[in-house]
Amino acid sequence: MSSRQEILTRIAGALRDVPEDEGAEAAPADRRSPVVRHPPDPVALFAERAAEYRAAVTRTTESEASAAIGAALAARSPARLVVPHGFPEAWLPARRTWQRLEDDPPLRPAQLDAADGALTTCALAVAETGTLVLDAGPGQGRRALTLLPDFHLCVLRSAQIAPDVPTALRGLDPCCPLTFVSGPSATSDIELERVEGVHGPRVLHIVIVEPDSRGADTHP
Amino acid sequence: MTRTAKNEPPGVVWLGTPHFPVAARTAVGDPQLRENLRRATTTIRSRRLAAVGELDDWEDLRTAGAAVKRAALRHLDTHLLRLEESVERAGGTVHWAADAAEANRIVTELVRATGEREVVKVKSMATQEIGLNEALSAAGITAYETDLAELIVQLADDRPSHILVPAIHKNRTEIRELFTTTMGQWGRPAPENLTADPAALAEAARLHLRERFLRARVAVSGANFACADTGTVVVVESEGNGRMCLTLPETLITVMGIEKVLPTFADLDVFLQLLPRSATGERMNPYTSMWTGTHDGDGPRDFHLVLLDNGRTATLRDTVGRQALACIRCSACLNVCPVYERTGGHAYGSPYPGPIGAVLTPQLAGIEHAPSLPFASTLCGACYDACPVKIDIPEVLLHLRARAVESKRGPLPSPEALVMKAAATTLASPRALAWAQRAAALGGRVLARRGVLRRLPGPLARWSASRDTAAPPRETFRAWWRRTHRRPGQ
Amino acid sequence: MRIALFVTCLCDTLYPQTGKAVVALLERLGHRVDFPRAQTCCGQMHFNTGYRPEALPLVRGFADAFAGYDAVVTPSASCAGMVREHHRTLAVQYGEPELAAAVDRLAPRVHELSEFLVDVLGVTDVGAYFPHRVTYHPTCHSLRMLRTGDRPLRLLRAVRGIELVELPEAESCCGFGGTFALKNAEVSAAMLADKVRQVSASRADVLCAADSSCLLHIGGGLSRLRTGIGTRHLAEILAATEGAER
Numbered sequence: 017m018s019s020r021q022e023i024l025t026r027i028a029g030a031l032r033d034v035p036e037d038e039g040a041e042a043a044p045a046d047r048r049s050p051v052v053r054h055p056p057d058p059v060a061l062f063a064e065r066a067a068e069y070r071a072a073v074t075r076t077t078e079s080e081a082s083a084a085i086g087a088a089l090a091a092r093s094p095a096r097l098v099v100p101h102g103f104p105e106a107w108l109p110a111r112r113t114w115q116r117l118e119d120d121p122p123l124r125p126a127q128l129d130a131a132d133g134a135l136t137t138c139a140l141a142v143a144e145t146g147t148l149v150l151d152a153g154p155g156q157g158r159r160a161l162t163l164l165p166d167f168h169l170c171v172l173r174s175a176q177i178a179p180d181v182p183t184a185l186r187g188l189d190p191c192c193p194l195t196f197v198s199g200p201s202a203t204s205d206i207e208l209e210r211v212e213g214v215h216g217p218r219v220l221h222i223v224i225v226e227p228d229s230r231g232a233d234t235h236p
Numbered sequence: 237m238t239r240t241a242k243n244e245p246p247g248v249v250w251l252g253t254p255h256f257p258v259a260a261r262t263a264v265g266d267p268q269l270r271e272n273l274r275r276a277t278t279t280i281r282s283r284r285l286a287a288v289g290e291l292d293d294w295e296d297l298r299t300a301g302a303a304v305k306r307a308a309l310r311h312l313d314t315h316l317l318r319l320e321e322s323v324e325r326a327g328g329t330v331h332w333a334a335d336a337a338e339a340n341r342i343v344t345e346l347v348r349a350t351g352e353r354e355v356v357k358v359k360s361m362a363t364q365e366i367g368l369n370e371a372l373s374a375a376g377i378t379a380y381e382t383d384l385a386e387l388i389v390q391l392a393d394d395r396p397s398h399i400l401v402p403a404i405h406k407n408r409t410e411i412r413e414l415f416t417t418t419m420g421q422w423g424r425p426a427p428e429n430l431t432a433d434p435a436a437l438a439e440a441a442r443l444h445l446r447e448r449f450l451r452a453r454v455a456v457s458g459a460n461f462a463c464a465d466t467g468t469v470v471v472v473e474s475e476g477n478g479r480m481c482l483t484l485p486e487t488l489i490t491v492m493g494i495e496k497v498l499p500t501f502a503d504l505d506v507f508l509q510l511l512p513r514s515a516t517g518e519r520m521n522p523y524t525s526m527w528t529g530t531h532d533g534d535g536p537r538d539f540h541l542v543l544l545d546n547g548r549t550a551t552l553r554d555t556v557g558r559q560a561l562a563c564i565r566c567s568a569c570l571n572v573c574p575v576y577e578r579t580g581g582h583a584y585g586s587p588y589p590g591p592i593g594a595v596l597t598p599q600l601a602g603i604e605h606a607p608s609l610p611f612a613s614t615l616c617g618a619c620y621d622a623c624p625v626k627i628d629i630p631e632v633l634l635h636l637r638a639r640a641v642e643s644k645r646g647p648l649p650s651p652e653a654l655v656m657k658a659a660a661t662t663l664a665s666p667r668a669l670a671w672a673q674r675a676a677a678l679g680g681r682v683l684a685r686r687g688v689l690r691r692l693p694g695p696l697a698r699w700s701a702s703r704d705t706a707a708p709p710r711e712t713f714r715a716w717w718r719r720t721h722r723r724p725g726q
Numbered sequence: 727m728r729i730a731l732f733v734t735c736l737c738d739t740l741y742p743q744t745g746k747a748v749v750a751l752l753e754r755l756g757h758r759v760d761f762p763r764a765q766t767c768c769g770q771m772h773f774n775t776g777y778r779p780e781a782l783p784l785v786r787g788f789a790d791a792f793a794g795y796d797a798v799v800t801p802s803a804s805c806a807g808m809v810r811e812h813h814r815t816l817a818v819q820y821g822e823p824e825l826a827a828a829v830d831r832l833a834p835r836v837h838e839l840s841e842f843l844v845d846v847l848g849v850t851d852v853g854a855y856f857p858h859r860v861t862y863h864p865t866c867h868s869l870r871m872l873r874t875g876d877r878p879l880r881l882l883r884a885v886r887g888i889e890l891v892e893l894p895e896a897e898s899c900c901g902f903g904g905t906f907a908l909k910n911a912e913v914s915a916a917m918l919a920d921k922v923r924q925v926s927a928s929r930a931d932v933l934c935a936a937d938s939s940c941l942l943h944i945g946g947g948l949s950r951l952r953t954g955i956g957t958r959h960l961a962e963i964l965a966a967t968e969g970a971e972r
Binding site: 023027029030034040044047049122146163191193196199202207208209216 | 302
């Protein structure tokens, strides 16, 4: 008997107490869907919570976006910046002091490691937890691009911010590789003291782009 | 049952250590260890309380988490077959391992097939449980742990002592010393003038492991969850070593206990809230990776999922004990456990320490291999209150205590069994009890000095080593009542 | 209301004053209390140590001794918990449906003292007088098994003359755990040492709890270290009155 068959037989034997007509599909009675939370200002909540995890957060507007991104980059002055295909051209700073790496053909790990940063979009974000979710879609590229360089600048539109984890999950396609990012990499392995920055990017900067109609004056 | 034979070795590594009471005695006598543990558990307890207190539906989330896990276990075969189908449809390969030896053999052969002699590893309880690193090493393959704490443990040739923070028993000074003396033997040495600042130590680990990540062609991971409907596998982590291992190598081998399967991807809505808040007390851990089979041009080209039984189906057979399989390895129960706080994890003799270890290890390995573990608890109940999936650990402990006692019953009763039998006989009748009370009072007053017993005979000496006991009173309650309440009909 | 006292084997043998205090307190509140003499022990030690077949006759004995009472009051959270949570488990496990039915009828009527006073009798001020500095240790089984919550503290706050002081890390286990104290004596002693330190830090003169077993353990540590801090069961403080104060 194969181990597969062996294990399945053992399981069937172990579950003899389960009535035959009890379906695997039926959601258990106690399984209520989690409460969907409606924070009054999800954008502000996301900004606050991401910042609590030591991500730098900039709020800007559509028309100011490229300048804000330029300013965020200027603080790091990268020489080589990974900017994957599909990153909105309108958001790219007019004046470029860096070389764009497009990952086409794919960059070798050592080349990525030598890059100074990655500039990407994301699939969506979660306000309650200050989380970004990457799904390797346009403007994000494959997972290694946002992993090896020490600096990740992620730009998202305020409309992409979901209030909470359950809402965010419903907006994701599990066929894509998904990466949830909450602040820069961190460890608490030594005396449970939190240290930001281990293997993933040690600096995470998030730029939130809001529509021009609102916020242009309040969030310069 | 597959593992009742006394001679069969347990499939859970390193149960060769002394029984809990003996190992715990050593641990309790180590003041540095106790101080490290006290500080760490105190910190994480308050952090968890804050994170949990933020959600007003926390109790509903716990209820939902418990319900999903318990229901999934009741149809485990259905979900595993569905998972297999989904993973293979998405380009992965699924293997089934009945025990530790088979899992180790499968992984070893998969690594050999790549021609590589090195693998990088994401922290994984399942591979700790089966002793994969040792098995790979015997086959000439070096496994490099990449989680900071696992690296510390590996460099120290030590054992993990906590599910989430495996090096919780070491403080920064000890770690600095370890890095300085051993890192060079494994790869890039620690920077000169390394300080004991945790940030500096983390930086040393980053530098040490970076070249290894860039070079690695095979990775081995565990899994926190796997969704049957989509085939999505989930790894929850903090440092980014997980992302490195899951995306850079060409081959990824994931070893996962069969109980980790969730019916649907949508079920993650509960667990991605329960796990980070219970584990590290964060709203969300820094990185969670989810992948479904293989993804063209992104990450490993070969993905193997090894489904591990190793005592899980035997655990499933026990209708009381099976709830332990709902565990999501958050370690909240360790952090609130007063026994764990004093002894640390090594005393539990398995990769699963603390309250969950005390109920999981005896079931996975067979009660005869770990009969003292269910007794490593005061039954204070703090673990049950903290568990995000409501495992009634005290209930399972009590159940396993009974199984441990039954498994030892033979033609010759143990001294403990004789005492228990005598006590039961005495307590079975008020008359016998009254007689025994008079005897105890007499003996107590003989031994007492100024009304206090300072040293008791026999096994009770362990009690009187640190406690005084008041001498029994001249008159029991029963006798007093009889003397003062002579009413009929009682 | 026919009220029975379940005094527990421990109080019966070592702490008769606790049982007497329950009787005095309830009589002062205008109730008559019976002591069914057939009672012995709830079986907790056997059950918690894994000796279930040995515990079963004690379950039977308990059900017989207390059948017919409207309420069973006990000065032990731990023993009340045993009856309410585990007697049924034993009856069912050993295939005794009649016993299980008897347990089902009886168990909801078994109350730990503070539950009985607050929930059944509806009193928090029992007219007690106890002019001492007291700290309260919530025992694990009152806290997490019975969930008596702040009932004992509400009763204590109403005591005249009392000065209640806070116990640091009150909710952590004292380390008794029944046979745990013998099987894992060193761990138990380490937990006890921490509890004794916290009790001393509270600067109380008297440590109060709702379980004599924990008081036996903590009190033994307090005495061994000559802290001068005494122990009193909750019942004894609630029974104390001006003039009768010992």
